[in-house]
Amino acid sequence: xxxxxxxxxxxxxxxxxxxxxxxxxxxxxxxxxxxxxxxxxxxxxxxxxxxxxxxxxxxxxxxxxxxxxxxxxxxxxxxxxxxxxxxxxxxxxxxxxx
Amino acid sequence: xxxxxxxxxxxxxxxxxxxxxxxxxxxxxxxxxxxxxxxxxxxxxxxxxxxxxxxxxxxxxxxxxxxxxxxxxxxxxxxxxxxxxxxxxxxxxxxxxxxxxxxxxxxxxxxxxxxxxxxxxxxxxxxxxxxxxxxxxxxxxxxxxxxxxxxx
Amino acid sequence: xxxxxxxxxxxxxxxxxxxxxxxxxxxxxxxxxxxxxxxxxxxxxxxxxxxxxxxxxxxxxxxxxxxxxxxxxxxxxxxxxxxxxxxxxxxxxxxxxxxxxxxxxxxxxxxxxxxxxxxxxxxxxxxxxxxxxxxxxxxxxxxxxxxxxxxxxxxxxxxxxxxxxxxxxxxxxxxxxxxxxxxxxxxxxxxxxxxxxxxxxxxxxxxxxxxxxxxxxxxxxxxxxxxxxxxxxxxxxxxxxxxxxxxxxxxxxxxxxxxxxxxxxxxxxxxxxxxxxxxxxxxxxxxxxxxxxxxxxxxxxxxxxxxxxxxxxxxxxxxxxxxxxxxxxxxxxxxxxxxxxxxxxxxxxxxxxxxxxxxxxxxxxxxxxxxxxxxxxxxxxxxxxxxxxxxxxxxxxxxxxxxxxxxxxxxxxxxxxxxxxxxxxxxxxxxxxxxxxxxxxxxxxxxxxxxxxxxxxxxxxxxxxxxxxxxxxxxxxxxxxxxxxxxxxxxxxxxxxxxxxxxxxxxxxxxxxxxxxxxxxxxxxxxxxxxxxxxxxxxxxx
Numbered sequence: 132x133x134x135x136x137x138x139x140x141x142x143x144x145x146x147x148x149x150x151x152x153x154x155x156x157x158x159x160x161x162x163x164x165x166x167x168x169x170x171x172x173x174x175x176x177x178x179x180x181x182x183x184x185x186x187x188x189x190x191x192x193x194x195x196x197x198x199x200x201x202x203x204x205x206x207x208x209x210x211x212x213x214x215x216x217x218x219x220x221x222x223x224x225x226x227x228x229x
Numbered sequence: 230x231x232x233x234x235x236x237x238x239x240x241x242x243x244x245x246x247x248x249x250x251x252x253x254x255x256x257x258x259x260x261x262x263x264x265x266x267x268x269x270x271x272x273x274x275x276x277x278x279x280x281x282x283x284x285x286x287x288x289x290x291x292x293x294x295x296x297x298x299x300x301x302x303x304x305x306x307x308x309x310x311x312x313x314x315x316x317x318x319x320x321x322x323x324x325x326x327x328x329x330x331x332x333x334x335x336x337x338x339x340x341x342x343x344x345x346x347x348x349x350x351x352x353x354x355x356x357x358x359x360x361x362x363x364x365x366x367x368x369x370x371x372x373x374x375x376x377x378x379x380x381x
Numbered sequence: 382x383x384x385x386x387x388x389x390x391x392x393x394x395x396x397x398x399x400x401x402x403x404x405x406x407x408x409x410x411x412x413x414x415x416x417x418x419x420x421x422x423x424x425x426x427x428x429x430x431x432x433x434x435x436x437x438x439x440x441x442x443x444x445x446x447x448x449x450x451x452x453x454x455x456x457x458x459x460x461x462x463x464x465x466x467x468x469x470x471x472x473x474x475x476x477x478x479x480x481x482x483x484x485x486x487x488x489x490x491x492x493x494x495x496x497x498x499x500x501x502x503x504x505x506x507x508x509x510x511x512x513x514x515x516x517x518x519x520x521x522x523x524x525x526x527x528x529x530x531x532x533x534x535x536x537x538x539x540x541x542x543x544x545x546x547x548x549x550x551x552x553x554x555x556x557x558x559x560x561x562x563x564x565x566x567x568x569x570x571x572x573x574x575x576x577x578x579x580x581x582x583x584x585x586x587x588x589x590x591x592x593x594x595x596x597x598x599x600x601x602x603x604x605x606x607x608x609x610x611x612x613x614x615x616x617x618x619x620x621x622x623x624x625x626x627x628x629x630x631x632x633x634x635x636x637x638x639x640x641x642x643x644x645x646x647x648x649x650x651x652x653x654x655x656x657x658x659x660x661x662x663x664x665x666x667x668x669x670x671x672x673x674x675x676x677x678x679x680x681x682x683x684x685x686x687x688x689x690x691x692x693x694x695x696x697x698x699x700x701x702x703x704x705x706x707x708x709x710x711x712x713x714x715x716x717x718x719x720x721x722x723x724x725x726x727x728x729x730x731x732x733x734x735x736x737x738x739x740x741x742x743x744x745x746x747x748x749x750x751x752x753x754x755x756x757x758x759x760x761x762x763x764x765x766x767x768x769x770x771x772x773x774x775x776x777x778x779x780x781x782x783x784x785x786x787x788x789x790x791x792x793x794x795x796x797x798x799x800x801x802x803x804x805x806x807x808x809x810x811x812x813x814x815x816x817x818x819x820x821x822x823x824x825x826x827x828x829x830x831x832x833x834x835x836x837x838x839x840x841x842x843x844x845x846x847x848x849x850x851x852x853x854x855x856x857x858x859x860x861x862x863x864x865x866x867x868x869x870x871x872x873x874x875x876x877x878x879x880x881x882x883x884x885x886x887x888x889x890x891x892x893x894x895x896x897x898x899x900x901x902x903x904x905x906x907x908x909x910x911x912x913x914x915x916x917x918x919x920x921x922x923x
Contacts, residue, residue, distance in 0.1 A: 301419065303540075303541065303544075303618055304618060306539045307619050314653065330420055334538040334539075337538035338539055353406070356402065360399050361391075361392070361395050364538075365532040365536065366533055366659065367657065376661035379388070
């Protein structure tokens with residue numbers, strides 16, 4: 132599957148395209164298929180996203196899993212500061228990245 | 230600082246910090262100026278051209294236009310200073326990908342007219358050109374460097 | 382320390398308003414990201430993996446307690462309670478909102494701080510010796526010269542769109558504590574015929590093509606320094622490559638045309654530039670120098686009670702002699718075992734500010750090895766300082782030992798990284814946690830970069846590690862034999878790379894081999910230089 136992601140222009144937060152808007156949680160990301168580019172262009176033009184990119188991912192029982200480690204780190208947060216990730220209480224969050 | 234005078238020249242905006250008439254002879258390339266059109270009074274330098282090639286006949290030039298193919302290409306700043314340091318008093322025009330936030334630096338390097346390929350908001354330009362009261366370095370403009378203000 | 386006058390203050394104040402205006406125009410859609418990016422970068426604002434990152438300048442690594450407390454305040458109010466000290470003596474905040482940055486810069490300006498030119502293709506923060514003004518081996522305090530260069534380079538109209546970034550370091554001692562030879566321009570202050578001047582090195586750098594700088598001028602007087610640098614930069618601005626970002630640093634220009642040809646062009650340009658009156662009068666350097674006058678240090682030498690072994694080790698490892706008898710230079714390690722190299726919490730930053738105010742003439746330094754220095758400490762105060770550091774977890778006695786690791790933020794934070802640097806640093810420090818074992822190994826500078834851009838100085842490590850991406854998996858190459866000090870050299874890759882755990886094992890095999898073959902008095906680097914790569918290669922790969 133293909134995901135559309137980028138950073139919120141104002142806050143810098145990592146955001147994922149859900150199909151109808153943006154979410155901070157990769158679990159809510161939707162497959163953009165071949166529609167990623169026009170959506171990215173429109174959303175960037177509307178200044179809702181900075182640096183949108185289309186990435187590869189696979190669907191898993193836990194939701195979409197980005198193919199590249201960099202995007203998994205973006206999705207979670209820094210592996211060396213679990214307290215600052217989106218899942219501070221999940222001891223297995225780090226192993227999802229690797 | 231006087232407001233720049235915006236002149237509409239055939240669809241392209243020309244911002245000038247000079248009060249003399251716009252020079253109307255078309256600018257020739259450096260190669261043409263050095264070989265053939267040796268009587269030209271206006272030259273266009275590309276970013277990679279050596280501005281010092283103009284020095285032997287600087288006196289005959291009324292306008293030198295320096296091209297900025299992208300705003301990231303800063304060679305033109307050095308070209309401008311070299312010409313001003315050699316005493317060039319004619320119009321020095323920055324042309325191409327010239328952005329409003331760059332104009333203060335360009336002016337300090339000796340540019341006194343600008344032909345930006347995208348329009349520049351006059352209010353933003355006015356704020357941008359009057360932002361800094363002082364400058365640390367001596368450059369090609371008339372600004373007195375801060376160290377000179379400190380020590381007289 | 383340097384104090385702003387009305388002119389300096391007006392510059393940073395105007396810069397805040399300029400950036401406020403630029404941010405507003407970006408948020409209002411009057412600028413594209415492509416146009417805004419170089420403007421935000423010239424104010425130290427990056428877009429990293431998780432958020433915007435703001436790099437705040439610490440000119441030549443010097444700051445006072447008020448400035449340090451402001452960093453803690455920024456960390457608490459606008460970030461997530463911590464900051465990261467960098468190899469160019471700056472500090473980075475990792476979780477910044479674009480809309481907050483003008484306010485952050487306005488707050489910084491109230492304590493004479495800014496983020497000007499901490500990124501972008503311009504002249505960056507001028508770095509220097511963290512022991513400046515305190516070291517016994519310096520010919521003069523290099524910081525007044527660095528401040529002169531700070532002012533000259535700030536908003537330099539000609540050199541703001543250079544082919545690539547430009548880093549300058551100034552030192553004034555034979556021992557190079559600032560990696561001077563690995564800068565675009567390195568300046569070593571020297572004395573000749575009773576006159577101070579600068580030896581100029583050009584074309585050093587790390588990155589994907591590491592190079593050691595060339596000596597371009599053996600002496601230039603203070604009265605000509607700015608003209609000379611103007612000439613050095615102008616030749617680069619005109620002829621540095623702009624067709625390929627990876628070949629755009631000045632080191633490539635020198636490599637391609639040769640140091641002799643570069644020198645010839647600079648000398649020719651210098652003749653032209655010298656006539657322009659660009660150099661301030663001697664009175665300006667004197668004005669600045671007066672502000673760096675040594676603090677009154679009147680303490681008498683004392684015999685310290687070394688009965689607490691932890692204190693004694695810390696004294697031996699992290700405390701250096703001061704040029705003034707009765708005083709000492711303390712390095713506070715930000716390399717806690719298992720911690721993140723260079724990170725400090727807002728509370729720790731406040732503690733260090735308090736210690737500086739109380740015990741170190743109100744001064745702190747940031748080191749290029751990502752530690753903090755209290756430069757002017759009375760020997761008699763060392764026990765109290767150590768006690769306070771111990772209570773806040775900052776008394777790690779590992780300066781210049783294997784766990785005093787330089788590491789870039791790596792893939793945990795950085796958009797350019799290929800691999801995570803910090804977890805490797807943590808695993809190595811944990812493996813070698815035993816301080817006795819570390820001290821047995823002696824001085825061993827280990828440096829880790831998470832990509833080829835080499836922010837973690839891996840080329841200059843006695844042991845260097847470079848993280849790469851191998852088909853989507855983190856892989857680590859090992860280098861041996863680099864140095865960023867006065868015995869500068871570039872490390873060589875040992876061979877095939879390793880997994881994260883594999884590289885830790887490989888390092889242990891390297892250090893075991895070193896212990897086996899070293900001769901008396903040899904550091905790891907000395908042994909490597911004597912025996913070469915082969916014995917280590919054999920130990921690693923068998």
